[in-house]
Amino acid sequence: MSSKKSDSEKITIVIVGGGIGGLALLNALSTSIDPEKHTVVLVDARPSHMHLISALRLVVSDADDLLNKAVHPYGNHTFRNKFAGNGSFVHGSVTSVKFGDDGKGGELILDNGEIVAYDVLVLATGSSWPRPLGFPTESRSAIEEHIMARRAEFSAAKDILLVGGGSLGLELAGELKDIFPSKPVSIIHRERLLLNDTYPDKYRIAVQKAVEDRGVTVLLGDAITASNSSDVSTSQVPEGGFVTEQGKKLNPDLVVPTWGNRPNTSYLPSDLLSSTGHVKILPTFQLPAYPNVFAFGDIIDWKEQKGAAKAAFFHTPKVAKNVMVYLDLSERASTCDLMASRRSAKYTGCMEMIMITNGKSRGLGYFNILWGIIVGSWLITLLKAKTLMIGRIPSQTGFTPK
Incomplete structure (x- = not known):
């Protein structure tokens, strides 16, 4: 028996x-x-794993066939080693x-x-x-429709405003400038510098210079008024544009919430x-x-x-x-x-680190070791920006795209 x-x-x-x-x-x-x-x-x-590291490039254009490479279905391949034949997925x-x-x-x-x-x-x-990365949950086809809709929005827009200057807004600005180098892109950020005060001023200032060097307009210490906040979350632009809390008039034809998670x-x-x-x-x-x-x-x-x-x-x-x-x-x-x-293993935290891409061949990173190290485009391109770590996905999901 x-x-x-x-x-x-x-x-x-x-x-x-x-x-x-x-x-x-x-x-x-x-x-x-x-x-x-x-x-x-x-x-x-969702029925599929979404590789969020590559998601901003994915929603801007069809570069590098990311739709095929970064969206992997769950299935029997997800369960390996001792879980092979001993696991199940529920959507x-x-x-x-x-x-x-x-x-x-x-x-x-x-x-x-x-x-x-x-x-x-x-x-x-x-x-x-928020919306750029707010992928649907019901089906793979709904995810693809969302991606195509965002690509169409970005392509059709003549003037884009990103609301939020954290890593999401910064990386999206870099992806947009790669594909649409002459298109006006602005970032509005409520804080005195980009990102937040976890990171030293020297790094935050360097990141601002890097995106401005690509033609991105940065508005600091300002925000969209509360009365316009619902328009921001839906991308609708009020007739006559926005007036910021500091009284600046903005008239983009596409506004994108990038205020973070x-x-x-x-x-x-x-x-x-x-x-x-x-x-x-x-x-x-x-x-x-x-x-x-x-x-x-x-x-x-x-x-x-x-x-x-x-x-x-x-x-x-x-x-x-x-x-x-x-x-x-x-x-x-x-x-x-x-x-x-x-x-048991106790968690006591770890060093703060961040790698912000600025398109496919630029970026700046910060590692809170020693005196606080800022690393430049060469290393960030090698580690993240060029491929967005796409090569790691099959080892995580067990799925190999055709």
Whole structure:
């Protein structure tokens, strides 16, 4: 008689979010779990993985065939190593979570009415982004329609205003100037300098000079008035244009919200969230009240700038280890805090770093090591700008485009 457990008897690990962080965790766990005891379910709001690092170039033009290279479907190929044949993908958005008592399993409620049971839950739902990166969720064809619509908008526009001078606005400006070098592009940013004060003034000033050298107009210390904010989010330009808070008149024919990301956590009860909507966690990435629930990536309440590199390279190894520690302790019917504290990996943060591309062959980076190092276009082009790390995607998704 076979001693192999049925799927219903196995411990189910559910990962919500198939972005860079979620896939990194899935792949990390796939070499550690016991396929006789554990199974995994990946839940994502979209049917395809969106490689957000390349998304701004993707929505501006058809350069480099990014639609084929950067949008990978989920499927059997997603589950490799010990998860091969031992994992499943569910397409749906989580609307609420039912938490179990005393660290026991719970359930996810999806927007399509489906219920997904879990024993261990990992939340990696990332960020919600404004319109350029607000990709639809229902189908691959809807994603493609969104991309084509954004390309058509940018192509038809005669004067483009980007509202927000963080990395999103800066990188979009660079992509636009690559494809439409003579088209007027402006960035309006509420702060005294571009980006935010996580980064030193010398870097923020250098970034401004770099985009201005490409013909981008930068308006600092100013913003679109509150009465016009709804027009900004929908790209509609009021008749007669905008008057900024500082009284400057702007009359673009396309306005694009680029004010950055928000944590995608609306499915969680407010008592688990900070005032900014981020998930409160312990240094082990566990939720304080639910030791079988983990969260990492952009959604966590941790004093650091959010980014794909942090989720993939700094959060993921510790989350993967701590999930395995939790599974081991659960199997022994012991959730002893002392044992967990000795074996679990604690997160204490990591250095701040940022690489801002300025089109395909320019960019500036900052690494908060030593005295704070600014790196120039040669290195940023090599590391990111030229290819936008497209070559890494098949190793993350298990899918190779034809």
